[in-house]
Amino acid sequence: MEHVWGQAYVSKDPKALERILDDAFVNVDSDGKLQAKADVLAEMRTSTTLQVLTESMTVHLHGNTAIVTGVFLIKGVERGKPYAQRVRFVDTWFYKNGQWVSIAGLVTRIG
Amino acid sequence: MVLVCLTSLAASAQEAAGSDVARAVRALESEWFEAQARNDNRTLDLIFDNALVYVESGRLVTKGDYLLRVRSAKPQLEQIVLEGTTVRTFGDTAVVVGTYLETGVKDGKPWLKRWRFVDTWVYKKGHWMLVAAAAVPVSK
Numbered sequence: 001m002e003h004v005w006g007q008a009y010v011s012k013d014p015k016a017l018e019r020i021l022d023d024a025f026v027n028v029d030s031d032g033k034l035q036a037k038a039d040v041l042a043e044m045r046t047s048t049t050l051q052v053l054t055e056s057m058t059v060h061l062h063g064n065t066a067i068v069t070g071v072f073l074i075k076g077v078e079r080g081k082p083y084a085q086r087v088r089f090v091d092t093w094f095y096k097n098g099q100w101v102s103i104a105g106l107v108t109r110i111g
Numbered sequence: 112m113v114l115v116c117l118t119s120l121a122a123s124a125q126e127a128a129g130s131d132v133a134r135a136v137r138a139l140e141s142e143w144f145e146a147q148a149r150n151d152n153r154t155l156d157l158i159f160d161n162a163l164v165y166v167e168s169g170r171l172v173t174k175g176d177y178l179l180r181v182r183s184a185k186p187q188l189e190q191i192v193l194e195g196t197t198v199r200t201f202g203d204t205a206v207v208v209g210t211y212l213e214t215g216v217k218d219g220k221p222w223l224k225r226w227r228f229v230d231t232w233v234y235k236k237g238h239w240m241l242v243a244a245a246a247v248p249v250s251k
Binding site (some may be wrong): 022024026028029030031032033034058060062063064065067069087088090092094096103104105106107108109110111 | 160162164166167168169170171199201202203204206208225226227228229231233235242243245246247248249250
């Protein structure tokens with residue numbers, strides 16, 4: 001699901017992202033900004049991200065809740081200049097109505 | 112010594128149905144802060160799940176690392192003020208989002224840093240356990 005999420009974000013696929021994120025989803029971005037599901041969908045539409053590469057990922061299962069943490073390398077182009085940023089993420093997933101949905105996330109820059 | 116002050120606890124719509132859970136989890140958040148302030152590893156050990164994932168400033172910290180750090184921490188003139196939290200409940204899982212203000216003095220100069228955090232609690236064997244916690248400095 002993490003890979004699907006990254007792919008949905010890069011390909012700007014709102015339908016896929018809608019399914020992955022719970023309606024009560026909340027995210028804290030690397031600037032400490034609080035984002036609701038609608039904010040993430042809006043950000044995706046104008047995103048300059050071209051690639052989300054998974055460098056590491058660990059899953060801890062607690063019943064119908066999963067904690068996923070790892071490191072992504074995010075690559076993109078902004079104002080004509082390529083960039084690459086490594087980020088550590090912590091996502092909380094919840095098994096609901098037969099599928100896993102993300103209910104919370106936080107991203108923090110590395111280096 | 113880390114001084115802890117809890118203020119202006121906000122409520123959210125999601126809390127209406129799970130207000131008992133919200134109260135319980137907020138009490139544990141306070142207990143965590145207070146236990147840390149007095150280097151009380153025994154309390155932290157009871158609150159933290161063994162598989163706790165803790166991330167601060169991009170670093171991944173295990174429960175063992177965290178407790179070791181608290182045990183060896185020197186008294187510091189830092190103050191942490193919890194500014195507000197919202198609690199969302201999903202069955203036996205609760206997600207707490209909030210901000211806290213950290214202040215201190217370094218080399219005679221006062222400093223201030225605001226953090227936004229996300230904590231995840233899971234109800235296990237009759238207790239709420241902290242399974243994930245992460246915080247990011249809020250950009251000005």
